[in-house]
Structure formats: C-alpha cells, structure tokens
Amino acid sequence: SSWLITSLSPGNGEKMSKHSVSAGDLAGLFALFSKLREKSRAKTGHNYPIVSIQEAGLDGFWVHRVLEKEGVESHVVDPASIATSRRRRQAKTDRIDGEALLRTLMAYKRGEPRVCAMVLVPSPEEEDRRRSCRERKALIVERVAHVNRIKGLLFSQGIANYEPLRKDRRERLDELWTGDGRALPALMKAQISREVDRLELLLEQIKLVEDERDALIAAQAAAAPPSPVTMLLNLKGIGAEFAANLWSEGLFRHF
Known part of the structure; x- marks a missing residue:
C-alpha cells in the first residue's frame, strides 16, 4: 500500500532519511526527488543526479522503466544476493532493508566486486x-x-x-x-x-x-x-x- 524511500543526500553527512509515498504515486515520488535535489543543491551549491536501487519483487519492472524514462539511473537488484549482518539476520523491516540497499548501491558504484547481483531487466x-x-x-x-x-x-x-x-x-x-x-x-x-x-x-x-x-x-x-x-x-x-x-x-x- 505504500513505498518507503530511504535517501542519502550530498551535504547531509551520513544521515539516511526515510520518506513514505503511496504505492503507485509517481507524481509524489518525483516531487520527493525534486525536493531532495533542491535541498542538496542549497547545501552544496551543486546539482547531483539521482541514482536509485530497488529489489526485484512484486512491482515487477514497470517502476524501473518509468525511472529510466525520466532520466533517473535505476538499478534492480536480486535481494538474495545482498549480504546481511549476522547479528540482524533474523530481523527484516523496511527500515533495515532500505539502509542495506543504500549501502549496497554505494559499494556497487565504488566498483567493489561481487557485492550484489544486479538484475538484467528484460524489455516489455x-x-x-x-x-x-x-x-x-x-x-x-x-x-x-x-x-x-x-x-x-x-x-x-x-x-x-x-x-x-x-x-x-x-x-x-x-x-x-x-x-x-x-x-x-x-x-x-x-x-x-x-x-x-x-x-x-x-x-x-x-x-x-x-x-x-x-x-x-x-x-x-x-x-x-x-x-x-x-x-x-x-x-x-x-x-x-x-x-x-x-x-x-x-x-x-x-x-
């Protein structure tokens, strides 16, 4: 019924922010992206692109296609390939998952090998x-x-x-x-x-x-x-x- 967006913005230190958007509300999602980009520009003086990651799941690939169409660098990851903390292996919440996805995306963008398995999204x-x-x-x-x-x-x-x-x-x-x-x-x-x-x-x-x-x-x-x-x-x-x-x-x- 809702999407939880976990974000990490330049100029905001290591603080990860949580935002909730109604599932399927693309206008609300892109409004949130604009808000995050504007806050980052106000703090740093630079414009940064948005890079997103999501687990392959019930939403399929339509969200990924919309994001790419709007110029967002989008990645879809196999959730089973993401390493989890042994201390938290029994815990699974949206908050924990969102932070794990962000850390995985940053490691992937740094070029760390075998950090996860990104899904090759098929055409429609x-x-x-x-x-x-x-x-x-x-x-x-x-x-x-x-x-x-x-x-x-x-x-x-x-x-x-x-x-x-x-x-x-x-x-x-x-x-x-x-x-x-x-x-x-x-x-x-x-x-x-x-x-x-x-x-x-x-x-x-x-x-x-x-x-x-x-x-x-x-x-x-x-x-x-x-x-x-x-x-x-x-x-x-x-x-x-x-x-x-x-x-x-x-x-x-x-x-």
Missing part, C-alpha cells in the same frame, strides 16, 4: 514472452493437484486403478466399484465428476498455452538470423517446452 516484449512457459508451469501444478485429489478420494474407497488423465475417464467412472463391492457413493461420484470438470478445463487451457508457445517458436524459426530457440530445437533431446524455457528465461541476453 521479452518479459511478455515468458508468459506461456510460466502459465503452463502453473497449470501443470494445478493438474497434478486435481489428479491426486481424485485418486485420493477413490483410494479411500479401495479403488486404485483409475487414471483421471485417460480419455475414457468419465466412462470408467460409471463402472467403478468400491473395494467392498458397493457402487460408488452418489455424493462422492458427484464430487469426483466436478473434479473431472475442472481437470478437463485445465487440459484444454494447457493445450491452448502450448499452441501459443508453438506459434511463437514457429515465428522465430522463420526469422533471420536464427534465434536461440531455433538452434536449441536442432539439438537431440531438447523439446519445445525446454527450449522455450531456456530461450525466454535465460537466453534473452548475451553471455
């Missing part, structure tokens, strides 16, 4: 390209959960040979008998039928996402020069999903 097109693989991964997790739930319900009735992913899943559901020789209870059968409904919707969505992925790969295959995903698919043992994951998550940049 590269970021959007990741959606298919990430959505498919989430859908597969949901599919596994529904399959396991159906199998678990049936196993509690002594039925262990039912495969929900088979195409004849609905026909076989009508033929099931419990381990003690009874027909499948009506309410349990109704619950499993609803689980099958959700499972079939997931299977349909997985197919749609895979079609989107394949269309994207086909477009790259027709492009020149060959893209990394096209070259990966020429290697034995690498399929469309693995190639698309490598391409979208890692090989969008040069090594």
